[in-house]
Amino acid sequence: MDLLLTFIQKAIGQGIAILFGATGEIVTEKSGNLNLGIPGIMYMGGISGLMGAFFYEKNVANPIPLIGLFISFLMTFIVSALGGFIYSFLTITLRANQNVVGLALTTFGVGFGNFFGGSISKLAGGVGQISVKTTAAAFRASVPVLNKIPIIGDLLFSYGFLTYLAIIISLSMTYFLKHTRKGLNLRAVGEDPATADAAGINVTRYKYSATVMGAAIAGLGGLYFVMEYYGGTWSNNGFGDRGWLAIALVILALWNPNNAIWGSFLFGGLYILYIYLPGLTRATQELCKMLPYLVTIVVLIISSKRNKHESQPPSSLGKAYFREER
């Protein structure tokens, strides 16, 4: 029982970073932009939050956890939105190819993260690893009182606030996309920008804001990872391929943020399943780590084979829209 409880807790812990990324990517893809730069943006978000907290804690004698939290949150938000802006500017205004820009942004972002993560403490004149214990503790603080309830407390209330924020964002994004005028407009832009344009929707503005917002949300996944999961330190490439898993989760969730919530827990579980499955050898462990990707491929094939309208990617996904070229 204890083992199962730990497994679920760890699975959720793994899943939240992916959930932020997937929710951000869903919002982006709904505007017709396939942003393959999300993995890079998550690195950028993570490191900038960490740097914000680092410089705050370094320059203030008695850092107040809440201010550190606020600064790092803001830094992450701004820098990842900036990443989304670079992507938007190149693909929407300069009409460059989305896949190429996305991949370039990922190269850039991962390099950005590892570069600053590896050398920021040295550049600032210190030695060793960056560590922002005070701020990280604020991120890691779980729900008071409620977390003391046996089992339920561990299962539901033992996480930092970003976990709940991730779920709230996903739920509200689903509501936004399905039940608000702006959300419907956004989906129209993603499905058929020419028709949306004819209906008087400002396609460029929707594409920009969805991509920038999506990037900012995804960046929080990086922040979650360095703060709550790592406890305020950096390890090069530590974030690994979770950014790509986030893009995979978009497929699994069939472009619905609500599905992404349970999907992220499933992915988190699959990601660490090899630790908990008894009787695995070192070799079979490696095969077990393939599971999240194989599951995604199967979902991708099934959903394309069933060809159901609701479970398809937005039809203009990956295509640029130029008004003159209709």
Added chain:
Amino acid sequence: MSKDIVLLNKEPFIRMVKRDSITTVKAWFIRMIAVILALIVAALVIVAITKQNPIEVYLGMIDGAVGSKRRLWVTIREILAMLCIAVGLTPAFKMKFWNIGAEGQILMGGTAAAAFMIYFSDKLPSGILLIVIIIVSSIAGLIWGIIPAFFKAYFNTNETLFTLMLNYVAMQIVTFCIVFWENPTGSNTVGIINSATKAGWFPSLFGNVYGLNVVLVLLLTTAIAIYMKYSKHGYEISVVGESEFTAEYAGINVKKVILRTMMVSGAICGFAGSLIVSGASHTISTSTAGGRGFTAIIVAWMAKFNPIAMILVSALLIFMQQGSVQIATQFGLNENASDIITGIIIFFLIGCEFFINYQVELRKKSKEGK
């Protein structure tokens, strides 16, 4: 409402007009400006971070990339690997099949090469072993390429996401194999394979360790350039790329073209795997592909599939990468600085294509024209 009408009557301040044509000289001039601007921006970033003289930093880069004979050849070797992958991706992209799975196809090819180096080094004479290695690694890449192509052709499964996922499956296959191949035991790395016998290694040619790499890659590049430009297959690929419907009306079997082209594309990427494993590193790890599969996409796209341009673009990017490794050690930064600089250059190069394809007109100017 009336405000909207006023806005509609107004001509926008800036207008983008598609250019009918642009001279090659002008196009390359614009690209040169982009590269120079990128280098300036990168220099500003370097100064901001390191507080070093940027000219010194760039001199350090040149020294790192081509400063000695050994460094020069390592740079050439890396350019060749990048070129080979970009060439492999070309047929797929020309068909508008977004194969971002080169990474996985390289890894599968590399794994096959490593497997034959390990298991057949004492069973086959070295000349035959090398030929076998090249063939099996191409087949391994081919298989990895044909899986997403099959589902694309028959179920219209999104190939971008499919090939992306296959990269990570391939990566796990590599770590799976490393468990059996690790040397020394417990190191979790394969080490240099056949370091004593050199079985399955590319032999020196013209007295140079990488001579064979040069010959093979240049032959392959020429062959694919001819294949794309002058063969019936190449023509079919570009028709399918332009419009699947047109292709169907013209009596082209679209499914067959998709499958065949991805076989070619995957096989070349698989071959690139053997080029890296038996022609360069002589080992295998999850970083054997090392992001080359992704960078090659950018190379192929920016070069517009022109083989000469592909050589230039890969040379530029590899030059920056190799140079950055040097300045990293020289100035005590870490080697990821190269990714930042590469990223900046790519952003500028991608962005400048817009100014090659479009002309920006200000409002006043366009009115005078009328």
